[in-house]
Amino acid sequence: MARVRSVVIPAAGLGTRILPATKAFPKELLPLVDRPIIQYGVEEAAAAGIDRVVLVTSPGNNMTAAHFRPNPALEAVLEKRGKTESLALVRRVSELAELTTVRQEQPLGLGHAVLMGAPAVGGVPFAVLLPDDVIDADPPALRRMVELFDELNGPVLLVERVPRDAVNRYGIIEAAPLRPGVFEVRGLVEKPDPADAPSDLAIVGRYILTPDLFAVLERTGAGAGGEIQLTDGLRELLAKRRIYACELAGVRHDAGNRLGFLQASLYFALKRPDLAPALRAFLRTLE
Ligand code: UTP
Numbered sequence: 280m281a282r283v284r285s286v287v288i289p290a291a292g293l294g295t296r297i298l299p300a301t302k303a304f305p306k307e308l309l310p311l312v313d314r315p316i317i318q319y320g321v322e323e324a325a326a327a328g329i330d331r332v333v334l335v336t337s338p339g340n341n342m343t344a345a346h347f348r349p350n351p352a353l354e355a356v357l358e359k360r361g362k363t364e365s366l367a368l369v370r371r372v373s374e375l376a377e378l379t380t381v382r383q384e385q386p387l388g389l390g391h392a393v394l395m396g397a398p399a400v401g402g403v404p405f406a407v408l409l410p411d412d413v414i415d416a417d418p419p420a421l422r423r424m425v426e427l428f429d430e431l432n433g434p435v436l437l438v439e440r441v442p443r444d445a446v447n448r449y450g451i452i453e454a455a456p457l458r459p460g461v462f463e464v465r466g467l468v469e470k471p472d473p474a475d476a477p478s479d480l481a482i483v484g485r486y487i488l489t490p491d492l493f494a495v496l497e498r499t500g501a502g503a504g505g506e507i508q509l510t511d512g513l514r515e516l517l518a519k520r521r522i523y524a525c526e527l528a529g530v531r532h533d534a535g536n537r538l539g540f541l542q543a544s545l546y547f548a549l550k551r552p553d554l555a556p557a558l559r560a561f562l563r564t565l566e
Pocket of ligand 1: 383388
């Protein structure tokens with residue numbers, strides 16, 4: 280089976296959970312410490328050998344793509360001033376991946392956003408990464424998923440156990456265990472009531488998918504919340520082929536809501552030797 284080389288990153292949503300910060304500014308560019316949220320995801324993909332990014336953005340947003348493109352004027356100034364460390368940081372971002380941008384004219388849902396990536400992906404397997412879900416894992420989550428895809432020859436979803444009262448915020452799978460941490464998916468439902476949920480295994484922002492999904496998404500109508508849901512497309516695909524799930528072994532933050540964003544900021548700052556001691560001391564003064 281073909282190597283997974285492309286990742287579709289949908290970033291054309293409205294970001295209503297973190298307004299007013301995202302009224303004019305793209306959510307995925309909000310910084311966690313000193314890197315935009317989306318850079319964590321692109322670095323994770325690069326660490327999994329995925330070097331083509333298909334970025335799905337809203338019509339007015341040119342900033343997100345610019346973050347991953349070279350900035351010759353800035354580089355020239357940094358070079359002239361001898362700021363070699365900053366120069367290396369800036370250059371590294373534009374060397375992470377080859378970028379293609381596609382537009383989603385209206386935020387019709389995650390399934391629709393993924394479908395917009397179809398021409399850029401072509402007829403080969405691909406990854407989908409939701410930038411809000413920032414994952415710290417070793418090995419990186421996407422790398423484990425690509426390995427599993429190579430072994431099982433079918434789509435792989437990343438799942439995490441969530442509290443029962445939170446299942447109505449996620450796509451939830453019905454699962455048959457294959458071995459520890461690996462499942463075969465038997466059913467999928469988007470945002471179920473806790474009483475109806477088939478399990479507590481929630482799909483979290485990473486997917487390895489096959490191109491036959493695109494034809495299914497073309498036919499998928501609006502579902503929960505009036506949006507074209509990726510979970511609904513996957514449920515239709517499940518009627519045609521086996522789908523697998525892999526349980527997250529690592530830490531995930533949902534940086535797309537206020538509390539999750541703050542927690543992710545502190546989590547990554549406290550992992551930084553240059554910042555952690557002073558930040559810890561400051562946090563103690565607040566207690
Ligand atoms: P979310 O539902 O988390 O993001 O979608 P949102 O819609 O931007 O935010 P809230 O819920 O209103 O706060 C997950 C990812 O899918 C993208 C979002 O940008 C986000 O990265 N998305 C969602 C699209 O690209 N298009 C859509 O139509 C919907």
